[in-house]
Amino acid sequence: MNCPKCHSSRFVKNGHTHYGKQRFRCQVCGRQFVPNPSRQLISQETRDLIDQLLKERLSLAAIARVAEVWERWLQDYVNQKYYLTPKTDHYYAGLPILHPDDNQTFVA
Incomplete structure (x- = not known):
């Protein structure tokens, strides 16, 4: 051993x-x-299935049922993916930037 x-x-x-x-x-x-642990590792195929189901915006409970994984493990997996995802400002791209003028009104 x-x-x-x-x-x-x-x-x-x-x-x-x-x-x-x-x-x-x-x-x-x-x-x-x-x-000789009795717990089994989550296969890459199951992880790929979970990634697809996350894109479909299913609830975590539903994904855990379908993929046959623990909800706690799934929550940790989702949190890990969130923290490893690069943060972008694509939501704000193309929106005008507002600047306050002397009269405290906003002009685009």
Whole structure:
């Protein structure tokens, strides 16, 4: 058994999960892990499906049901995508910029 992050074989017992499985902590990188985890990673196909459903503006609960993922995981995934998306001002492009004049009226 090796650490999933750094592949070191130096680890110590580090308590149990709330399901009762033994947890370990790597002495090299500090990563906590459980050997043979029962949780499965979300496949790229499922992530692509979620991206398409997000474009359709479905509710997160509906997307979680269709994609068979946890709502909490989905919310974290959406938040991560939001923070990684470059921010643009395309909404305001082409609109006139208003400048106040001396009379405190706005002229376009």
